[in-house]
Amino acid sequence: MFTLRRIICLLLALFLYLSSLPPLTAEAADVNPYQERLALYKKMETVTNVPWYYLAAVDSYERGLRKARRDRPDAEGFISIYYAQEEWVGPLNPNKDDVDPTTISLFEGIGLDGNGDGKALLSDDEDVLYTLARYLESYGFTEEDFRIALWHFYQREQSVTIVSGHALIYKQHQRLDLHNHAFVMPLNHNYSYKSTWGDRRGWGGRRIHEGTDLFANYNVPIQSSSHGIVETIGWNPYGGWRVGIRDLDNIYHYYAHLNGFEKGIEKGTIVEAGQIIGYCGSSGYGKPGTQGKFPPHLHYGMYRDNGITEWSFDPFPSLKQWERTAKQAKKSKA
Structure with missing residues (x-):
């Protein structure tokens, strides 16, 4: 028969065990990241009219940059678009952890509220993606407009070429799960x-x-x-x-x-x-x-x-x- 003392000890042991486990990230959760990302892209397309494959292209490029660079942390959620904290809240904002869209805008920060919760969170996938979508929207919706927006965003022609190529791939295939590989020669040859x-x-x-x-x-x-x-x-x-x-x-x-x-x-x-x-x-x-x-x-x-x-x-x-x-x-x- 369980005593109150024994129950408390078991609960304490369970708490300590759960506390020792690594945090469950979006990538580790039992979800399909491609489906989650596509749903986010298409939601923002509906809100801003920016084609979803433009958003996917920038996000894919930024995901590759995070893998290649040591000065950027791994993405916490499904979206990998990177903004510096200072850029997000505004360079002159005294509150570097500001999440209020009004004061962020007052200090010329770029962070926007993408899900209507009254906060502009750099850790929120919808806020980050909405901020990017509004930026692209300000340049227009054609492929040339997209390239001009990318040039001002990255200030590098090679980056423009790579992201534009990503967009064309996603536009043609209409899906995201395009990361499988093949050997470079048929196996039946010597x-x-x-x-x-x-x-x-x-x-x-x-x-x-x-x-x-x-x-x-x-x-x-x-x-x-x-x-x-x-x-x-x-x-x-x-x-x-x-x-x-x-x-x-x-x-x-x-x-x-x-x-x-x-x-x-x-x-x-x-x-x-x-x-x-x-x-x-x-x-x-x-x-x-x-x-x-x-x-x-x-x-x-x-x-x-x-x-x-x-x-x-x-x-x-x-x-x-x-x-x-x-x-x-x-x-x-x-």
Whole structure:
């Protein structure tokens, strides 16, 4: 039989146990973040008439920036758009924790109340998204208006290009869950590769190898490893015939030394993970059309953008992961 003392001890133990658990974030909760975000985007579209895919594009870009930069904390909710506290409440506002939309406006802060609770909270997804939507709305609703708004927001042409590309991808697919990947070659072809990122390269001056070489026969199909948009295509003296695709995590995927491009692949083309974009070759290291200075292979590189600059990182771990996933999928279908 339970005594009052024993019940109190059990409750105290339960309280201590629950207190020791990590906080439940939006990402960790048993919800679909894509559905939650899309609902927020479409709600703000209804309120402001700003197309939801514009809001999704900025949010996706900002999510990538948070992953790439150490000076920004992880997002607490579903929306990753970042505003500095001082910008939110106003640079001359003596109350740096101000949540009153009236005084925030008085001190020329940008924070707005997006859900009608009388508060402008930097930690509230609806308030943050509404603030962005009203900013975009002030410039207009066309694609050109969107690009102008982005230029004033980021003051960087590359950021404008990336966010605009995100918007086109979301507009075409009409959904958000576009972050799956594919291996860069069909598994039924012979190929080999190892980690070569950082190796020395001599042609064209001393430099490091900014990618992984996957050796295969001529004209083996090359597949896009991600959903994205073709940002660059054509000849490069180092990479020969190459394609550059930007994904929704702001990562630039570089496919070089191709023997040719798949029909219909051009600048601005929106591609899906696993879609054929070109064919393995040995082009490069010279003027347009130079071939055969090395065995046929795909040079595959990955570059991360942090809103200020862009740098390469080792794609080998990602390639191995995508290859394993592809093999498991093939095995499960057999």
